Amino acid sequence: MFLPILFIFSLLPFSHSAVQDFCVGDLALPDTPAGYPCKKPAKVTVNDFVYSALGVAGNTSNLIKAAVTPAFVTQFPGLNGLGLSLARLDLAVDGVVPMHTHPGASEVLFVLEGTICAGFISSTDNVVYFQALNKGDIMIFPQGLLHFQINSGEGVAIAIVSFSSPSPGLQITDFALFGNNLPTELVVKTTFLDEAQVKKLKGVLGGTG
Numbered sequence: 001m002f003l004p005i006l007f008i009f010s011l012l013p014f015s016h017s018a019v020q021d022f023c024v025g026d027l028a029l030p031d032t033p034a035g036y037p038c039k040k041p042a043k044v045t046v047n048d049f050v051y052s053a054l055g056v057a058g059n060t061s062n063l064i065k066a067a068v069t070p071a072f073v074t075q076f077p078g079l080n081g082l083g084l085s086l087a088r089l090d091l092a093v094d095g096v097v098p099m100h101t102h103p104g105a106s107e108v109l110f111v112l113e114g115t116i117c118a119g120f121i122s123s124t125d126n127v128v129y130f131q132a133l134n135k136g137d138i139m140i141f142p143q144g145l146l147h148f149q150i151n152s153g154e155g156v157a158i159a160i161v162s163f164s165s166p167s168p169g170l171q172i173t174d175f176a177l178f179g180n181n182l183p184t185e186l187v188v189k190t191t192f193l194d195e196a197q198v199k200k201l202k203g204v205l206g207g208t209g
């Protein structure tokens with residue numbers, strides 16, 4: 001009884017000086033590679049650690065019939081410096097999150113409702129790992145790899161995705177390739193697609209040139 005208590009007290013001075021419990025991001029200051037500077041601890045309240053937006057379905061009335069509702073550091077500054085974040089994914093019937101990457105994070109997807117065909121492609125030899133996921137299934141998407149999610153069921157699908165960074169980043173490949181102003185002839189050269197197809201995709205995805 002006596003010894004363990006002494007042991008705990010001997011640790012206290014160290015834990016006090018070495019551990020910073022949290023660093024709620026001050027979004028008024030510039031982001032840095034290590035995250036946002038910390039809000040002054042005296043100004044932190046429980047509201048910095050609670051975020052309620054993920055209970056509401058995102059608006060899927062769009063081209064991809066899908067909505068990602070993020071709880072990343074810019075929406076939820078309490079995550080700053082903690083190495084994780086979350087988002088809600090809503091997929092209407094025929095909805096898809098097209099091939100995309102998160103440059104800054106690995107992802108775990110947890111299916112809450114419906115059926116989602118999801119997969120990723122390895123970077124070393126382009127092996128595809130994909131499967132239809134049902135309610136309760138989880139799947140991993142390693143950092144930086146191309147991946148996708150398709151609603152392959154009859155009704156809506158809902159998932160929660162968690163990331164190993166407060167700022168996972170998102171680049172959707174089709175928007176990156178065709179939603180820009182790179183001249184069509186250069187897109188043709190760099191994708192091996194026909195000019196007509198490139199012009200069509202630029203039109204659909206908001207590109208010019």
Ligand SMILES: *[C@@H]1O[C@H](CO)[C@@H](O)[C@H](O)[C@H]1NC(C)=O
Pocket residue numbers: 059060061062
């Ligand atoms: C959903 O988005 C569409 C297209 O932007 C818009 O017309 C519609 O009003 C939105 N619906 C809701 C409920 O916000």
